[in-house]
Amino acid sequence: MILNIPKKITNKIRIESKRWFPKEFYTDLVGTISPKDKVLNVIGCWIPSDLDDYTSDSQVELPPHWRKESNKYAESIGGVIVGSAHSHPYSAKDTLCSPAYRLDASPSSADFESMGREIIGIVAVLENSEGKLSTTIKFYGPILKLDVKII
Numbered sequence: 368m369i370l371n372i373p374k375k376i377t378n379k380i381r382i383e384s385k386r387w388f389p390k391e392f393y394t395d396l397v398g399t400i401s402p403k404d405k406v407l408n409v410i411g412c413w414i415p416s417d418l419d420d421y422t423s424d425s426q427v428e429l430p431p432h433w434r435k436e437s438n439k440y441a442e443s444i445g446g447v448i449v450g451s452a453h454s455h456p457y458s459a460k461d462t463l464c465s466p467a468y469r470l471d472a473s474p475s476s477a478d479f480e481s482m483g484r485e486i487i488g489i490v491a492v493l494e495n496s497e498g499k500l501s502t503t504i505k506f507y508g509p510i511l512k513l514d515v516k517i518i
C-alpha cells in the first residue's frame with residue numbers, strides 16, 4: 368500500500384501537535400482509496416472543535432460524535448475517513464530520562480488495539496531542556512489482528 372500525504376497536511380499536524388503540548392492532539396484523516404487498496408491519498412484532516420474536553424497529557428478519549436462529524440466533513444470534501452493521527456507529548460523531564468526507543472513516534476499497545484483497518488499517524492513531540500519542541504511523525508498501515516490463545 369502506498370500512502371500519499373501532502374506536506375501541507377503533515378506540517379499542519381506537527382504545528383497543531385506543538386500547539387496542544389503538553390496535551391495530546393488528535394485529528395481524523397480524510398482520503399481517497401484506489402481499487403484494491405493499493406494507493407491511499409490523504410486529502411484533508413478533521414480536527415474536533417471540542418478536543419480540549421477530551422484530551423490530557425496522557426490520552427485522548429474518543430467520543431462517538433467525533434466520527435459522525437468527521438464522516439460528514441469527509442463526504443463534503445469528496446473523501447472518506449481513512450484513519451487518524453495523534454500526538455505523544457514528552458516533557459523535558461521525560462525526554463531527558465527516557466531511553467531513546469520510548470521517545471519513538473510509535474503506537475502504544477492501546478493504539479494497536481484500536482488500529483484495525485485504518486491507518487494511524489503518531490507524532491512524538493519532544494521538549495528539550497530549553498523548552499523548545501521538536502516533532503517526529505510516522506504513519507502505520509492497517510494491521511492483521513491476532514486472536515491470541517496462550518495454550
Ligand SMILES: [Zn+2]
Nearest residue numbers: 455474475478
Ligand atoms: Zn498513542
